[in-house]
Amino acid sequence: MSTSTPTPARAAYAPLTSLPRRLRPLLCLDDFEAAARRHLPRPLFGYIVGAAETNRSYRDNRLQYDDYRFRPQVMVDVSGRSTGVTLFGQDYRSPFGIAPVGISAISAYRGDIVLAQAAQAAGVPAIMSGTSLIRMEEVREAAPATWFQAYLPGDASRIEGLIARVAAAGFQTLVLTVDLPVWANRENNVRTGFSMPLRPSLRLAWDGMIRPRWLLGTFARTLLRHGMPHFENSFATRGAPMLSLSALRDTTGREHLNWEHVRAIRKQWRGNLVIKGLLHEGDALKALDCGADGIIVSNHGGRQLDGAVAPLRALPGIVDAVGSRMTVMMDGGVRRGGDVLKALALGAACVFAGRPFMYAAAVGGREGVDHALTLLHEEVSRNLAMLGLNSIAELGPDSLFRQWPAMEGGVISAGSGG
Numbered sequence: 001m002s003t004s005t006p007t008p009a010r011a012a013y014a015p016l017t018s019l020p021r022r023l024r025p026l027l028c029l030d031d032f033e034a035a036a037r038r039h040l041p042r043p044l045f046g047y048i049v050g051a052a053e054t055n056r057s058y059r060d061n062r063l064q065y066d067d068y069r070f071r072p073q074v075m076v077d078v079s080g081r082s083t084g085v086t087l088f089g090q091d092y093r094s095p096f097g098i099a100p101v102g103i104s105a106i107s108a109y110r111g112d113i114v115l116a117q118a119a120q121a122a123g124v125p126a127i128m129s130g131t132s133l134i135r136m137e138e139v140r141e142a143a144p145a146t147w148f149q150a151y152l153p154g155d156a157s158r159i160e161g162l163i164a165r166v167a168a169a170g171f172q173t174l175v176l177t178v179d180l181p182v183w184a185n186r187e188n189n190v191r192t193g194f195s196m197p198l199r200p201s202l203r204l205a206w207d208g209m210i211r212p213r214w215l216l217g218t219f220a221r222t223l224l225r226h227g228m229p230h231f232e233n234s235f236a237t238r239g240a241p242m243l244s245l246s247a248l249r250d251t252t253g254r255e256h257l258n259w260e261h262v263r264a265i266r267k268q269w270r271g272n273l274v275i276k277g278l279l280h281e282g283d284a285l286k287a288l289d290c291g292a293d294g295i296i297v298s299n300h301g302g303r304q305l306d307g308a309v310a311p312l313r314a315l316p317g318i319v320d321a322v323g324s325r326m327t328v329m330m331d332g333g334v335r336r337g338g339d340v341l342k343a344l345a346l347g348a349a350c351v352f353a354g355r356p357f358m359y360a361a362a363v364g365g366r367e368g369v370d371h372a373l374t375l376l377h378e379e380v381s382r383n384l385a386m387l388g389l390n391s392i393a394e395l396g397p398d399s400l401f402r403q404w405p406a407m408e409g410g411v412i413s414a415g416s417g418g
Contacts, residue, residue, distance in 0.1 A: 023364050023371050028379075029335045029356035032372060036359035039214055041207040044107050046192025048358055051302035052184045057310065058302030061333030064310035068342050068400045073388030081390040083381050087327060087350055088173060088272045088293060090145070093123030094377045095392050096340050098369075099301075099331045099354035100149040100175070102131030103196070105229055106242055108361035109218045110134065115361055116143035118369035122377070127175050127352065131196075133229035133242055140169045147173035149276065151180060152261060153235055154254045159261065161236030163268050172271045175296070176262065179277030181255050184304045196231075197244045214362070259286050266291040274329075277304075279314045281321040284328075294327035294349075301332060301354060312343060316397075319347030337379025341387070345395040 026032055037045055051058035085095040098119050104111030112134045119126030120143045127147045128139050139146055148171040152159055166174055189195065193203055208215045222229060231239035266273055275287040276296040287295050297315050299308040311332035319328050330343050331352035343351045353376075360372035384392075387399060 019371060020364065020367060023368060026363075026371065026375075028375060029353070029360075029372060032356050032359035032363060032368070035363040039211060039363045040107060041204075041211045041214060043189075043192050043194035043198065043204065043207060044103075044214075046188055047103070047194045048101065048107065048355055050186060050188030050192070050194075051306070052186055052304055053306035055188075055302060056306050057299050057308045060310040061299070061302055061312075062335070064312040064333060065336075065339050065342055067312070067403055068345075069403060070338070070341075070383075070387060071399055071401050072386055076388035076390070078385040078388065078390055081381065081384055083377065083384060083392060085350055085392055087125065087329075090125075091123075092125060092350070094373075094380060095344055095350050096334065096376060096380070097125035097350060097352045098127065098357045099352035100127040100129035100131075100177075101354045101358040102129045103133055103229075103242065104129065104358060104361065105133040105222065106218070107358060108365060109221055111358070111361050112139050113142045114366045114369055115357060116146040118361075118366055118373060119143070120145045122370070122373040124373065125173075125350070125352075128233075130177070130233050131231065132233050133231065135232045136166065136171070137169045140171055144170065147171065147175055147272075147274070148233075149175040149177055151177055151234065152254065152257055154257070156257075156261065158235050159265065160268060162234075163265055165236045167269065167271070173274060174265075174269055174271060175274040175276050176265065177276045177300075178257075178262075179298070179300050179304050181257065184300075185306070186303065197240055197242050200243060200245055218362075259290055262287070262290045262292070274327075276331075278318070279309050279311065281317050284318045284322045288322050288326050292326060294329060295322070296352065297328065297330040297348070298332055312346065315343065315346050315348060323347050337376060337381075337383045340376070340380050341383055341395060342400060344392055345397060345399045 026035060083094050085092050098115050104115060108114055112128055112132045116126045116128060116139050125147055127149045128136065130149050130151045136148060148166050150162060150166065153162060198204060208219060229242040272293045273291065274294040274296060275292045277298050277300060278284055278287065278295050279297060279299060284295055297311045297318055299311055311330050315330055322328065327349050328347060329350045329352065330348040334340060334351050334353040335356060340351050357369055357372055360368040364371060389395060
């Protein structure tokens with residue numbers, strides 16, 4: 001796969017006449033959120049947008065990028081620039097990917113497949129969520145380059161069966177999300193009427209009825225063509241239905257899981273092994289010691305421990321600890337091409353975003369995700385040119401200026417280059 005950057009297909013803010021009318025006003029990833037708020041029922045939008053408790057970590061994930069400003073170089077020939085990166089021997093056109101987002105197929109019709117196919121066509125990685133409603137085998141067949149994310153079952157005897165199923169499906173990269181020892185305090189879910197499974201009620205019915213495009217285009221269409229969605233990939237076997245008065249999902253019993261379980265998975269799993277949800281240098285070293293090929297620095301989009309450090313702030317220390325020995329990636333708050341480049345300059349090999357691409361799938365299906373991916377790719381390419389750089393490999397700390405005041409080692413320090 002070529003990683004060269006072609007001439008952009010359209011100028012920024014030019015009329016987007018090739019797009020469906022509803023997508024033309026959407027000029028950046030943030031625009032998809034407002035569109036999704038109008039399109040999705042209150043509980044589903046609340047699930048995607050929400051985070052834990054006070055949303056402090058969620059907000060900081062966005063604010064973290066303001067710690068840094070760019071230091072561009074000028075009068076550089078950037079006509080042949082490339083935005084490509086290589087991860088685990090695979091070339092990608094852009095240095096970002098689609099993070100796992102749960103229950104995608106209830107927010108967008110066939111959402112898991114839509115996200116995976118759009119990413120593969122755009123030449124970027126996509127991670128399928130373990131909390132998904134389409135069988136992993138179907139998604140892998142539709143988009144073979146997709147990575148699979150697993151939440152380890154609390155019952156250790158079920159772990160081996162799940163990993164065996166992922167391998168049999170043909171996935172080459174397994175992403176273990178490890179920051180869920182217990183279920184988070186997501187008060188927003190209660191306030192918006194969201195639960196997993198969803199509980200039928202008059203309020204839930206009303207929330208769906210007042211969103212007819214979603215009701216007919218996603219929910220009714222799914223029921224008619226594929227039946228009631230179930231949690232298909234939490235275990236080796238099928239899980240609970242998405243909508244039920246009495247069914248329960250087994251999300252308990254993870255408190256005892258530890259690094260020995262990761263070691264056991266490494267012995268069983270022959271593909272690329274990525275550990276997601278790390279914020280501490282010591283944990284990065286443990287992941288390396290367990291044989292992981294890569295890690296994703298992440299606080300779960302602010303959805304787990306409220307007040308957890310923003311990933312970009314944790315990234316430099318983790319890169320210093322393990323970056324020369326494994327692939328270090330990051331997610332959290334990415335909305336602009338500049339966000340992508342700042343994370344790469346601080347040592348990330350690739351970054352991931354989840355919410356904005358889920359919004360894009362909800363409001364525009366495959367065309368919506370294609371549009372969102374194109375917008376972010378063009379921003380990365382444009383900003384790379386404005387920095388006076390020809391490749392992602394040329395990015396480094398000297399491309400950035402750290403704003404004052406900035407927290408470093410718990411002490412406020414003056415801003416400096418590098």
